[in-house]
Amino acid sequence: MLAYTYIDKGIFGMKEKPMPMISEPKDAIVRVTLSSICTSDLHIKHGSVPRAVKGITVGHEMVGIVEQTGPEVKTVKPGDRVTVNVETFCGECFFCKNGYVNNCTDKNGGWALGYRIDGGQAEYVRVPYADQGLNRIPDNVSDEQALFVGDILATGFWAARISEITPEDTVLIIGGGPTGICTLLCTMLKKPEKIIVCEKSAERIDFIRKHYPDIIVTTPDKCHEVTINNSKHGGADKVIEVAGTEDSFNMAWKCARPNAIVTIVALYDKPQILPLPEMYGKNLTFKTGGVDGCDCAEILNLISQGKIDTTPLITHRFKLNRIEEAYHIFENHLDGVIKTAIEGI
Numbered sequence: 550m551l552a553y554t555y556i557d558k559g560i561f562g563m564k565e566k567p568m569p570m571i572s573e574p575k576d577a578i579v580r581v582t583l584s585s586i587c588t589s590d591l592h593i594k595h596g597s598v599p600r601a602v603k604g605i606t607v608g609h610e611m612v613g614i615v616e617q618t619g620p621e622v623k624t625v626k627p628g629d630r631v632t633v634n635v636e637t638f639c640g641e642c643f644f645c646k647n648g649y650v651n652n653c654t655d656k657n658g659g660w661a662l663g664y665r666i667d668g669g670q671a672e673y674v675r676v677p678y679a680d681q682g683l684n685r686i687p688d689n690v691s692d693e694q695a696l697f698v699g700d701i702l703a704t705g706f707w708a709a710r711i712s713e714i715t716p717e718d719t720v721l722i723i724g725g726g727p728t729g730i731c732t733l734l735c736t737m738l739k740k741p742e743k744i745i746v747c748e749k750s751a752e753r754i755d756f757i758r759k760h761y762p763d764i765i766v767t768t769p770d771k772c773h774e775v776t777i778n779n780s781k782h783g784g785a786d787k788v789i790e791v792a793g794t795e796d797s798f799n800m801a802w803k804c805a806r807p808n809a810i811v812t813i814v815a816l817y818d819k820p821q822i823l824p825l826p827e828m829y830g831k832n833l834t835f836k837t838g839g840v841d842g843c844d845c846a847e848i849l850n851l852i853s854q855g856k857i858d859t860t861p862l863i864t865h866r867f868k869l870n871r872i873e874e875a876y877h878i879f880e881n882h883l884d885g886v887i888k889t890a891i892e893g894i
């Protein structure tokens with residue numbers, strides 16, 4: 550089968566590999582019908598994910614059809630259309646039982662797919678702990694509608710959930726890329742009084758204005774002022790930081806009101822500094838990522854009810870054998886790309 554592979558730092562390439570096989574009783578093999586490229590794939594490509602294993606098939610956003618299941622898989626069967634969760638988790642350890650599946654104590658617990666174990670930019674993928682890692686897609690939900698459930702939409706849903714948003718809140722979301730927009734959609738479900746999105750790209754600002762006209766959109770240079778002007782208590786009640794730069798990190802706590810919750814979704818490529826003397830008296834609560842991706846069934850249900858729609862994010866479509874072109878466009882932000890959908894062959 551075709552499998553897009555991390556060959557060496559800076560190099561991904563298409564390889565011919567054997568079909569994956571069931572190796573543990575809780576595994577399933579999924580035929581990938583649709584996958585996508587995530588910014589994390591670019592981090593792997595550029596060598597900034599140190600644990601990434603050379604030779605591994607990349608890709609951790611996908612949906613497909615169950616081809617085969619191990620003897621201990623209970624919740625899915627061959628022929629089921631499923632979302633694949635970015636995280637691998639056993640469902641039985643302390644962390645899993647408390648919903649902190651990102652910290653599952655299994656050796657592949659948390660995010661392993663597509664950088665430590667073979668992922669889904671391929672014709673087939675092996676999914677460990679299939680009862681946890683796969684969710685059946687309702688009949689009225691298309692592959693495209695379900696494509697982001699296991700990764701960026703799970704992340705947005707988790708970020709909105711742990712930010713404890715109330716109807717009185719002003720929520721500031723920093724970053725209007727794909728994960729920022731997924732966070733926005735899930736924040737909208739909580740119906741806070743105001744939502745502000747801070748984004749620097751003119752293309753993305755246009756996209757947000759066009760699709761979500763009720764949202765206040767600002768740029769980094771005006772973010773503090775706009776947030777203060779739209780807050781009742783001197784800053785945002787909840788700040789969700791999705792952008793992942795030094796500036797956006799600083800903006801996150803500076804735009805927060807005293808006693809706010811600041812949720813850090815972003816993955817930084819270097820340490821950030823909390824200037825505690827400057828922050829003294831602000832009494833902030835910080836919540837730091839990564840996602841606990843255990844809400845996929847609920848998310849699929851919301852999509853089925855028409856309450857979440859991420860299909861506008863899919864701006865480009867390619868077949869798997871042309872994934873190289875998709876990477877080129879995505880990596881270089883060409884042609885107004887937000888997300889690509891890669892069709893299986």
Ligand SMILES: [Zn+2]
Pocket residue numbers: 587588589590609610635700701
């Ligand atoms: Zn991802």
Ligand SMILES: [Zn+2]
Pocket residue numbers: 638639640641642643644645646652653654655658
């Ligand atoms: Zn576990």
